[in-house]
Structures are given as C-alpha cells and as structure tokens.
Amino acid sequence: MIWNLLASQPEIALFASLAIGFFIGSFKFGPIQLGGVCGTLIVALILGQSGARLSPDLKNIAFALFIFALGFTGGPQFFANIGRGWRYGLLSVVELVVVLGLVLGAVALFRLDRGTAAGLLAGAATESAVVGTASEAIGKLALPAAEIARLQANIVTAYSVSYLFGLVTIVLFTSQIAPLLLRVNLRDEAERLWRALGGDSVLAEGQRLAAPSLVAREVSVTGAADLSVDTLEGRYGNELTVARVMRGRSPVKAQPNLVLKKGDRIVIGGRRAALVEALPAIGEEVTGSDVADVYATTLDVMLTRREVHGLTVAQVRARATPADGHGVYISAVTRLDSTIPALPGTELHRGDVLTLIGAAEDVRRGAARRSWATWCAQR
Numbered sequence: 001m002i003w004n005l006l007a008s009q010p011e012i013a014l015f016a017s018l019a020i021g022f023f024i025g026s027f028k029f030g031p032i033q034l035g036g037v038c039g040t041l042i043v044a045l046i047l048g049q050s051g052a053r054l055s056p057d058l059k060n061i062a063f064a065l066f067i068f069a070l071g072f073t074g075g076p077q078f079f080a081n082i083g084r085g086w087r088y089g090l091l092s093v094v095e096l097v098v099v100l101g102l103v104l105g106a107v108a109l110f111r112l113d114r115g116t117a118a119g120l121l122a123g124a125a126t127e128s129a130v131v132g133t134a135s136e137a138i139g140k141l142a143l144p145a146a147e148i149a150r151l152q153a154n155i156v157t158a159y160s161v162s163y164l165f166g167l168v169t170i171v172l173f174t175s176q177i178a179p180l181l182l183r184v185n186l187r188d189e190a191e192r193l194w195r196a197l198g199g200d201s202v203l204a205e206g207q208r209l210a211a212p213s214l215v216a217r218e219v220s221v222t223g224a225a226d227l228s229v230d231t232l233e234g235r236y237g238n239e240l241t242v243a244r245v246m247r248g249r250s251p252v253k254a255q256p257n258l259v260l261k262k263g264d265r266i267v268i269g270g271r272r273a274a275l276v277e278a279l280p281a282i283g284e285e286v287t288g289s290d291v292a293d294v295y296a297t298t299l300d301v302m303l304t305r306r307e308v309h310g311l312t313v314a315q316v317r318a319r320a321t322p323a324d325g326h327g328v329y330i331s332a333v334t335r336l337d338s339t340i341p342a343l344p345g346t347e348l349h350r351g352d353v354l355t356l357i358g359a360a361e362d363v364r365r366g367a368a369r370r371s372w373a374t375w376c377a378q379r
Helices: 002-008 010-025 035-050 056-082 087-110 114-124 129-139 145-182 186-196 229-235 272-282 313-319 360-368
Strands: 214-221 240-247 250-252 265-271 283-285 297-303 329-335 338-341 353-358 376-378
Touching (some): 002 010, 002 035, 010 035, 087 114, 114 129, 114 145, 214 272, 229 240, 240 272, 272 283, 297 360, 313 329, 353 360
Antiparallel strands (some): 240 250, 297 376, 329 353
8 A cells, every 4th residue: 555655645655765764864873974965876676566656757856956066065166276286186197097897897798788887887986976977978979768777777776786885895994994994093183183174082882072162250340450351351362251341230331441349240252262261360150140141153165265265263363453353262063974073283175164153243243254254255
C-alpha cells in the first residue's frame, strides 16, 4: 500500500527521502558520518523502487539550484584563493589528472559505457554536479530515446555505488591513513593550532566554555572615578565597552564623554582577558536588578571585500576606528558549513559569515559604518 501511495504521489517520496535521509545522515559511526547528501541518496534509492517518478522539469530546477548554491557559497573564496599563489592551481591540476586517469583506465579495462563512466567519475570524486552535467550531455546525443534513458539510468546507478565507497575512503584516508603517513596526531595538532590562534583550552565533543571569551559584569565604580567612558575603554585597547551607567536610581546614557563618578554602577562587557585585567582598577563587582534589562544582540554579516581577505580577527579589530568598532565584537566565523572559533588569530576569508555581537545600537551602527560596511554586506 505504501509503495502504491509513493508511486501515485511522488511528492511524498521526495520529502520523505529528504527527511529520513538527513535523519540517517546525522548519526556517526566511528569516524564516519554519512551526512545529509549521502543519507538522502540511500533513502531515495530505496524509495525509488516504488516506481515514483518526478517531473524532469523539477529535476532540472533542483539541479540548477544546487549549482547556484555551490557557486554562491564558494565563489568569494574561490576567486580570493586564486590570487594566493600557484599551489592551489597545481593541486587542482594534479587532482584532475589523477581522477580522470583512473576513470579512463577503468573504462578501458572494464569496457564501461558512457553513462556508467560518468557515474563512476561523479561518485568516486564525490562531485554530485557531474551527474546533472553528464545527464544533460547524454540527452543531447543523437541516440534513440531508449538508449539515452538507459545511459542516464546507468549514471545514477554507478554514482550511487561509487559515491558511498568514495565518501568512506575519503573519511578513512584523512582521519586514519594520512596521519600515519605524516606521523602526526590529529588531536594534538588541532590543540596546537587552537592555541596558536589564541585559544585557551580545547573543547571535547559536547563541551562548552564555562568562562566564555565575551562576558559582561556589573561594577560599582571606585578606581575609575573621574575618568570619561572613552578614556576608560581606550585604556584597555577598546576591548571593553561600557553599556549602561546607573547614577543613584537614574540611568545615564553611556556617552563617550560621560565622566564616571564614584558610586556609579556600570555594566561593562568585552573580552574576558581585558575585563579580568581591568576590574580591580575600575571598582568592585556587584549585583542588582536595575541593569537586568541590558541585552546583547547578534547580527550576521558576510565578508565580501578582498582587502580584508587573509587578515586575522585581531587585525580587523585594530583597523576599525574606536567610534565604528565601539561595542561590536566578532563572536563566531562561519565558513561554508563549518563554524570556526573567532579567536584573535583566526584568519578571515572572503565569503565568511561573521557573527557580530553587542548592544543592538552598537551592532547596527557597526554594520552600517565604513569599518564594517565596506568589508561586509548585511546578511
């Protein structure tokens, strides 16, 4: 009955493949995780036995969207990396020659047809775009319709089998074989890189920092009395921001030229290292309810300007003027599908999505002003 339902309503098979495929792909078996793409592929192969057939127009549109997303996501980094040297180009040439050579050798040895050869290339190299490109090319050949359908079906069959083996091989090689050849311990190397970028300690899976790098405290002013807000912030490299000032029972706007008085209660936030250093000289940490409505806002912006490509988080912050960078901090960097810690030594690339955090007014101003707006486009 379910098979008949899927055959008569292929839309159900489509969304079921996506839902179940991503669910299966979320599980991890040792160092191997299938992921959403491979999981969806396996489920679609099974549900496809029901005879469900989607419209060719829908398949063409989906493939076009896939190519668009691929180019849109990797485009900025692709062009930025081209100018970084000949090594990227040489690596691409080596991969192209080796992969094509192996596929052509297999075609000659096993006398594979064009559809199977294209599927083998797509799956072994885990390049899904080859499937759509090869299917479209075969569809334009001067062959009978039945032969074209057979070759296109062979593309999918060969791709499905070789993709799974290609994925497993890549995971095993990069996680097990390559470290043995290079005589390195991946965990130790990752910890060394983390510390080189400015991290304090390495997190295991499921852990999070009990003392995060961005924090805020409520302080009763003593030692910082008679200092203006901008003087106090500048004394610690603008790594701190006074977000709220309570004078008596009245809130006072934390303007740069506002002079702090003894007994003022302020909310000050920023980098934890700078705040720990500054607290003894500012005053005593207190608790209260008058500043409980101070919130931090996050905003995602995409890095687009090439002059910032290759700079570290610390360098970008140093280039921002005190007025434009006031109260704005980078809390995370997202590159393709991976989130990278926004450590001082983290290198930024074009196409990265930077998560800015701070007071709502500061974040909006920081994203709109020249120091951010010429480098980033609001997402």
